[in-house]
Ligand code: HEM
Ligand SMILES: [Cu+2]
């Protein structure tokens with residue numbers, strides 16, 4: 252497809268390029284760098300919680316900063332840029348256009364990410380990824396908190412610019428011979444998630460500004476001491492961030508729609524059902540935000556409305572699972588590395604969704620809310636589904652990007668270790684939550700069940716950590732020294748269901 | 760779509776919808792019953808602040824970090840906060856309600872057995888959030 256690494260070019264040529272594959276490469280490298288940075292913080296958290304008492308992190312404040320930056324990094328600086336990377340590489344090709352609709356805007360959207368990342372990392376705020384007032388107004392230390400706010404502000408703008416670009420590329424620049432009903436599901440996933448971004452992000456963007464002026468003391472929107480209401484912030488925040496979870500997950504599902512049929516050597520079971528589920532999810536996803544707020548003192552009616560809204564979105568997610576299984580059914584499946592990651596991701600997606608239903612049922616949520624159950628729940632999505640789909644897709648696009656094959660054996664070892672690790676960490680955390688352990692704690696009382704489950708989770712995390720080192724070694728070594736790939740059919744599955752994987756980079 | 764029939768997917772979707780309706784109905788019914796505060800419940804004012812809990816009984820007595828109640832009686836907590844958000848939690852009795860400055864949230868419970876239970880804060884509230892803990896003592900009736 253692109254072969255950047257086969258025909259070396261000076262680095263500045265890629266950095267100043269606006270071509271979609273170059274911007275895709277920049278997104279890719281940035282997102283992977285943040286995956287490893289954010290992942291190291293996760294290992295620090297797990298090491299700290301291995302036993303009660305202070306272990307490796309000296310004090311609670313440092314610990315609080317670490318989990319805040321961990322979450323912020325992996326959501327905004329790994330998952331989102333990774334999806335943008337895939338979108339940059341594949342969307343123009345799939346709609347048969349020469350580039351993104353607005354190449355300069357595309358490069359600008361990318362270049363907003365490094366400064367935002369720097370603000371978040373140099374600040375190292377402690378107020379969790381919610382930045383909930385009044386804590387974030389009256390208690391969170393600056394300048395870290397303010398730097399986080401500016402960082403997120405920039406990331407929000409970058410997201411919106413990217414979304415506009417994807418929408419216009421898909422709707423306006425697709426080849427005239429191509430109807431919208433022929434656009435591959437991966438591109439559909441970008442269309443749906445970009446639509447959600449446009450509707451959802453401005454709300455949080457406004458809330459962030461209000462938070463900033465509240466911190467400066469010139470307003471009191473969310474500050475009860477000045478007549479403001481912290482609950483208003485919670486609504487604005489979740490109005491953006493519940494739909495945002497679909498922004499995170501939908502592209503990963505799109506990537507699986509690319510992998511599953513290819514390695515099952517069958518067409519997708521139902522293209523229409525995939526499109527329908529994407530569109531449905533992006534609409535119904537807006538009806539459930541306050542399921543994060545059952546314990547804030549909402550009325551029975553409010554809780555009921557948001558429970559119904561949440562449950563209503565479940566069939567749309569479930570349809571994807573059906574589509575994947577029906578596609579694999581009776582297929583001549585080849586379990587190459589990308590396929591293993593995709594199938595593993597689907598299994599974890601299903602488990603995560605089942606747990607989500609329990610959260611949504613209002614009386615059960617009072618057991619699970621803000622315990623480790625919730626940590627387990629959303630990590631089965633962000634790690635188990637989204638990172639799995641993304642990493643699988645990275646293996647899948649590796650030969651197209653580098654022109655070389657990764658080491659298949661190391662890829663499989665990476666998968667098996669990560670899968671075992673993920674199950675150990677996040678299934679255990681669900682149970683730990685049922686035993687009542689709150690999330691976001693630096694230390695915990697020596698309750699034997701809590702200690703045991705924390706230790707299982709820490710061991711699981713270390714297994715993932717080791718597998719990620721194998722992954723990194725594989726990527727670095729293979730991109731320079733791996734066997735040359737047959738880009739016509741790198742995985743030997745036959746070319747029948749291939750899209751044309753060609754992008755004419757003017758610099759080549 | 761290739762011309763295959765789609766009935767397995769329709770059945771599957773119908774099953775998922777039926778399951779969701781069932782979960783929703785059960786949850787609705789349970790929550791409706793849980794929210795009904797008994798008329799004779801005694802009020803305890805719970806105040807969260809960085810980083811401890813204060814309890815004020817109807818007779819005006821105050822306790823810090825410890826809460827003594829009698830078995831078999833119903834109690835209604837009125838939960839407030841002096842600074843930032845907290846969440847009042849007695850996990851063993853599924854008591855969970857946020858303490859939010861500027862608001863009074865209520866939740867009730869009726870302890871069924873004599874014993875001790877952990878009280879904790881379940882909403883991030885800063886430096887010592889992890890140790891914003893207390894103990895509930897459920898005691899035999901005094902008279
Ligand atoms: C079947 C679909 C889903 C259902 C029914 C569901 C339900 C819920 C509910 C009710 C909560 C609130 C739990 C609590 O705080 O007490 C929650 C939290 C969360 N969910 Fe889901 N969810 C679903 C899918 C997803 C997906 C696809 C993602 C993708 C990333 C996701 C990410 C999250 C996150 C990040 C949180 C917690 C955020 C936090 O408190 O830090 N969920 N979910
Ligand atoms: Cu949500």
Ligand SMILES: [Cu+2]
Pocket residue numbers: 844845846880881882883884885888889891
């Ligand atoms: Cu707290």
